[in-house]
Amino acid sequence: xxxxxxxxxxxxxxxxxxxxxxxxxxxxxxxxxxxxxxxxxxxxxxxxxxxxxxxxxxxxxxxxxxxxxxxxxxxxxxxxxxxxxxxxxxxxxxxxxxxxxxxxxxxxxxxxxxxxxxxxxxxxxxxxxxxxxxxxxxxxxxxxxxxxxxxxxxxxxxxxxxxxxxxxxxxxxxxxxxxxxxxxxxxxxxxxxxxxxxxxxxxxxxxxxx
Numbered sequence: 001x002x003x004x005x006x007x008x009x010x011x012x013x014x015x016x017x018x019x020x021x022x023x024x025x026x027x028x029x030x031x032x033x034x035x036x037x038x039x040x041x042x043x044x045x046x047x048x049x050x051x052x053x054x055x056x057x058x059x060x061x062x063x064x065x066x067x068x069x070x071x072x073x074x075x076x077x078x079x080x081x082x083x084x085x086x087x088x089x090x091x092x093x094x095x096x097x098x099x100x101x102x103x104x105x106x107x108x109x110x111x112x113x114x115x116x117x118x119x120x121x122x123x124x125x126x127x128x129x130x131x132x133x134x135x136x137x138x139x140x141x142x143x144x145x146x147x148x149x150x151x152x153x154x155x156x157x158x159x160x161x162x163x164x165x166x167x168x169x170x171x172x173x174x175x176x177x178x179x180x181x182x183x184x185x186x187x188x189x190x191x192x193x194x195x196x197x198x199x200x201x202x203x204x205x206x207x208x209x210x
Contacts, residue, residue: 002147004205006198007157009044014202015151020160022138026110026131027052035059035128036102037080039095041088041116043068045107048132050075056107062098064091065196087177087196088114096123103128110134113155113179137163146170149205152190153198155183172208174201 005018025048032038032055040046041064049056060080063069069082081098083091092115099120104127106117111134120127137160144165149172152158158180173190175181181192193201 001145002149002209003145004149004151004202004209005144006151006153006202007161008151008153008198010153010198012198012202015205016142018140018142018150018161019138020140020164021135021156023133023135025051025133028130028132030105030130032056032059032105034103035105037062037099037104039104039106039116040064040068040072041091041106041112041114042109042133043071044133045109046071046075046077049107049130062095062104064088067197067199088112088116088179089119092116092119095120096125099125099127102126105130107132111156113183135160140164144168144171148172149174149208151198151201151205152176152180152184153201155180158183172205174204176201 004015006012006015007018009023011017023044032053038059038061040061057077060078061072062081064083066082069079072079083094106129108129110131135156147170152175167188173188175190175192177196181190184190193204
């Protein structure tokens with residue numbers, strides 16, 4: 001029977017979590033209070049920073065998407081702005097006017113794929129970067145069924161999947177955003193979620209099972 005596989009470290013009871021990667025937090029000693037604003041484009045960046053420095057809650061956060069904003073609010077942080085487009089490069093453009101004359105810290109993954117840093121620096125935003133986590137591939141022993149649907153939640157999920165699995169033409173791919181879609185091998189059609197939300201991706205996948 002066809003299944004919906006979610007390639008994410010976020011557990012969801014409605015689908016099968018296909019664990020092809022893991023998240024490792026990277027701790028550091030940093031004086032957060034010298035910054036006027038923090039940028040988050042991932043929930044993993046929030047969780048990692050919260051694990052070793054609570055001062056982030058005192059600084060306004062500029063966040064790419066509503067789901068990440070919800071996590072920040074639950075942890076007691078301050079939301080200054082939530083992205084409208086929820087896509088990396090467009091988010092950077094949204095931030096330019098908001099971050100003028102501020103000292104900004106972008107909390108990020110070891111590997112990032114958008115041009116957010118370049119766009120902001122080219123527009124004279126005073127920006128530092130803090131690498132707070134990294135993604136590493138993980139061996140999976142799951143045997144995949146024909147006609148299954150795969151939800152790719154990041155470029156890393158694409159990379160780690162194709163390191164150990166081959167694509168079957170009966171499969172369907174759903175991706176959380178336009179950047180992730182670019183990382184799929186050529187020739188693989190995909191459906192891009194209208195929101196950068198795992199819940200929205202799952203709703204989309206369910207429609208294919210009807």
